Amino acid sequence: MGGVPLPPRRVPRSRRGRAGARAARGSRSKRRSPGRLGGGSGVGAARRQDLASARVSGPCRGNAGRRTVRVRFAPSPTGALHIGGARTALFNWLLARHEGGELVLRIEDTDRERSTPENVEQILDALGWLELDWDEGPILQTERSERHAQALGALLSGGHAYLSNATAEDVKAYKELHGADRGFRGEPEAGGAVRLRVPDEGATVVHDLIRGETSFENVHLDDPVIARADGSVLYNFAVAIDDLDAGITHVVRGEDHLSNTPKQLLVLEAAKAVGLGGEAALPVYAHLPLLHGPDGKKLSKRHGAASVQELRDAGYLPEAVRNYLALLGWGAGDDTTVLSTEELVQRFDLERVSRNPARFDEVKLRWLNGVHIRSLSVPELTRRLEAFTGRQGLEGAARISQEKIHTLADFWPLAGSLFDGPVDDPTARERWLGADGRAVLADVREALAQEGGFDESAVQERLQDVLQRRGLKPREVYQPLRVALTGSTVSPGMFESVALLGREETLRRIDRVLADA
RNA sequence: GCCGCUAUCGUCCAGGGGACUAGGACGCCGCCCUCUCAUGGCGGAAACCCGGGUUCGAAUCCCGGUAGCGGUACCA
Numbered sequence: 001m002g003g004v005p006l007p008p009r010r011v012p013r014s015r016r017g018r019a020g021a022r023a024a025r026g027s028r029s030k031r032r033s034p035g036r037l038g039g040g041s042g043v044g045a046a047r048r049q050d051l052a053s054a055r056v057s058g059p060c061r062g063n064a065g066r067r068t069v070r071v072r073f074a075p076s077p078t079g080a081l082h083i084g085g086a087r088t089a090l091f092n093w094l095l096a097r098h099e100g101g102e103l104v105l106r107i108e109d110t111d112r113e114r115s116t117p118e119n120v121e122q123i124l125d126a127l128g129w130l131e132l133d134w135d136e137g138p139i140l141q142t143e144r145s146e147r148h149a150q151a152l153g154a155l156l157s158g159g160h161a162y163l164s165n166a167t168a169e170d171v172k173a174y175k176e177l178h179g180a181d182r183g184f185r186g187e188p189e190a191g192g193a194v195r196l197r198v199p200d201e202g203a204t205v206v207h208d209l210i211r212g213e214t215s216f217e218n219v220h221l222d223d224p225v226i227a228r229a230d231g232s233v234l235y236n237f238a239v240a241i242d243d244l245d246a247g248i249t250h251v252v253r254g255e256d257h258l259s260n261t262p263k264q265l266l267v268l269e270a271a272k273a274v275g276l277g278g279e280a281a282l283p284v285y286a287h288l289p290l291l292h293g294p295d296g297k298k299l300s301k302r303h304g305a306a307s308v309q310e311l312r313d314a315g316y317l318p319e320a321v322r323n324y325l326a327l328l329g330w331g332a333g334d335d336t337t338v339l340s341t342e343e344l345v346q347r348f349d350l351e352r353v354s355r356n357p358a359r360f361d362e363v364k365l366r367w368l369n370g371v372h373i374r375s376l377s378v379p380e381l382t383r384r385l386e387a388f389t390g391r392q393g394l395e396g397a398a399r400i401s402q403e404k405i406h407t408l409a410d411f412w413p414l415a416g417s418l419f420d421g422p423v424d425d426p427t428a429r430e431r432w433l434g435a436d437g438r439a440v441l442a443d444v445r446e447a448l449a450q451e452g453g454f455d456e457s458a459v460q461e462r463l464q465d466v467l468q469r470r471g472l473k474p475r476e477v478y479q480p481l482r483v484a485l486t487g488s489t490v491s492p493g494m495f496e497s498v499a500l501l502g503r504e505e506t507l508r509r510i511d512r513v514l515a516d517a
Numbered sequence: 518g519c520c521g522c523u524a525u526c527g528u529c530c531a532g533g534g535g536a537c538u539a540g541g542a543c544g545c546c547g548c549c550c551u552c553u554c555a556u557g558g559c560g561g562a563a564a565c566c567c568g569g570g571u572u573c574g575a576a577u578c579c580c581g582g583u584a585g586c587g588g589u590a591c592c593a
Contacts, residue, residue, distance in 0.1 A: 074593095075593095076592085076593045078592085078593070108593065109593095110592085110593075111592050111593055112592095113592075114592075114593085115593090167591085168590065168591090171589095175518095175519085179519095180518050180519050181518090181519055181520080182519095183520095192591085193591045194591090195591095211522070211523095214521070214522075215521095216520075216521075217520085220519075220520055220521095220589095221520085221589095222589075224590095225590080225591050226591095227591080228591040229591060230591085232591085234590090234591070234592080234593090235592070235593050236593090239593090254587090255522065255523090255586085255587065256586090256587050256588075256593095257587090257588090257593090258521070258522065258587070258588080259520075259521055259522085259587065259588035259589075260588070260593090262521095287522085289522090289523080290522095290586070290587075292585095292586085294528080296585075296586090298586090324529095327529060327530070327542090328529070328530095329529090329530090330530080331529080331530040331531065331541095332530085333530090333531075334531085334541090335530075335531065335540075335541040335542070336541090336542095337529085337530080337541075337542050337543085338542090352530095354529095354530075355522080355523060355524095356523060356524070356529095357522095357523070357524095357585080357586065357587095358528085358529065358530090359528060359529075361528050361529070361543070361544085363528085363543065363544060364528075364529070364542080364543040364544075365543095366543095367542090367543055367544085368542095368543085370555090370556090374556080401555095402556095403555060403556045403557090404554060404555040404556075405555080406555090414554075414555095463552090467552095473552090474551085474552045475552055475553075476552095477552075478552035478553075479552070479553065481552090482552075482553065488553090489553055489554085490553055490554045490555095491553070491554075492553095492554085492555095493552075493553090493554095494552055494553080495552090
């Protein structure tokens with residue numbers, strides 16, 4: 001499975017980040033040895049210890065047998081990519097780029113009911129927007145059905161799997177008969193679905209980089225169905241075979257898969273036993289804590305922006321989303337919260353991934369997005385705003401709005417009236433454009449109408465003149481003017497806005513207010 | 518039911534036997550800056566789930582309880 005150089009990395013900028021990270025890492029290769037799973041080398045002990053010793057004992061430079069890190073992101077196209085999936089994609093991407101490894105994109109479309117080409121497109125679109133690229137794929141799982149059938153046949157003839165017509169009810173009945181903690185074991189039949197034969201003795205242990213070792217007693221496991229009666233394979237089988245064939249070294253995915261892992265490990269072991277997969281070591285696992293909504297419940301529509309597309313439409317920057325998502329379940333270790341993608345790549349480390357579930361907090365995302373917006377150059381911010389709004393010529397307004405907006409979507413409500421004319425806000429009019437306000441406006445008009453410069457400082461001088469002459473508070477002058485120009489009590493700075501509108505348009509808008517008495 | 522994972526401010530992330538009067542960030546409150554809205558600066562309130570045990574010493578290790586979550590599909 002080497003070098004089918006598939007889709008070009010979608011995004012040039014992420015290439016940059018990658019190259020940078022690679023350079024920065026230099027020759028100091030700190031890599032955990034993958035595949036210590038195989039021989040059950042019994043690294044035992046607690047998680048930290050395990051990781052530490054794994055790191056120390058890891059092969060040094062130039063040692064034979066070390067594989068480059070190969071990870072995969074394997075979404076199932078049963079809906080739009082949600083932020084949980086996006087976070088999984090990001091962590092895989094960060095690990096691959098940090099280690100100078102490879103990321104495989106695989107589409108797990110074996111669910112014939114729910115998988116659609118549209119959803120595949122959505123996922124690709126979401127990854128594109130997030131600027132997460134991959135090195136191989138997308139591989140459609142269903143396109144590998146021949147290989148799956150072959151592997152399935154091997155397990156069958158090797159006695160690691162058998163045909164069974166047992167139904168879910170049969171399994172339930174079996175357990176009632178044998179006690180609830182006794183896994184289902186079927187009798188081979190002439191036809192039916194394919195079940196994997198789980199050993200009665202022993203335990204299957206999952207070596208997890210985040211959680212340490214988790215042991216599952218085989219006796220508790222049911223013989224899982226790995227293929228339907230029609231021969232089509234099921235998830236836990238396809239995943240195992242695909243990971244094996246792809247030479248995946250690290251399986252990084254949501255914690256909801258932890259309980260599936262022993263089944264996949266059993267498939268993997270059976271596959272190796274019948275000679276599948278060559279010398280490749282089995283992958284190590286890293287199960288990421290799940291993401292929940294603000295209420296601690298499963299993420300859903302009612303929590304606001306839950307899919308990547310919704311995040312984009314809400315005006316978030318992809319780099320801010322990457323930054324925020326990285327902070328869900330991971331921390332840089334020194335309390336740094338604002339990180340560029342390059343820094344993320346440099347500092348990302350599976351060992352620092354937390355084990356607790358995290359809640360998606362859009363308020364913090366908004367703040368972080370504001371930070372990223374303010375760090376953009378004006379031309380770059382302008383480019384983003386123009387793409388987002390579909391309008392052109394936004395640079396001046398972008399400049400004077402930059403420190404006031406948190407998302408791209410905040411921009412138009414704030415500054416749109418500078419382009420499209422005042423909005424209609426009766427409350428604002430009544431409050432600021434009464435007799436007093438208009439009297440002030442008349443003076444303002446006179447001051448602004450004078451010949452001379454009209455840049456921000458010139459405007460400021462003229463308005464301050466009015467202020468002093470009439471002995472008014474700043475707001476008593478600026479608010480009527482603001483409402484006259486924008487229709488609203490909220491806008492970018494007054495001097496900046498007036499200068500941007502220009503003398504002609506400013507006077508026209510003031511006159512319009514003065515005219516309808 | 519059974520199997521498994523998890524448990525520090527409202528939220529996210531630190532802290533992994535003594536340096537903890539538990540640190541940082543978001544949010545919240547107050548003050549300063551200020552033409553609105555923001556930004557920025559300063560200050561404040563705010564947490565180790567409960568119970569045992571180990572230890573001279575436990576937020577940290579162990580056990581139990583509780584709670585949340587995941588799995589238990591011819592879904593993924």
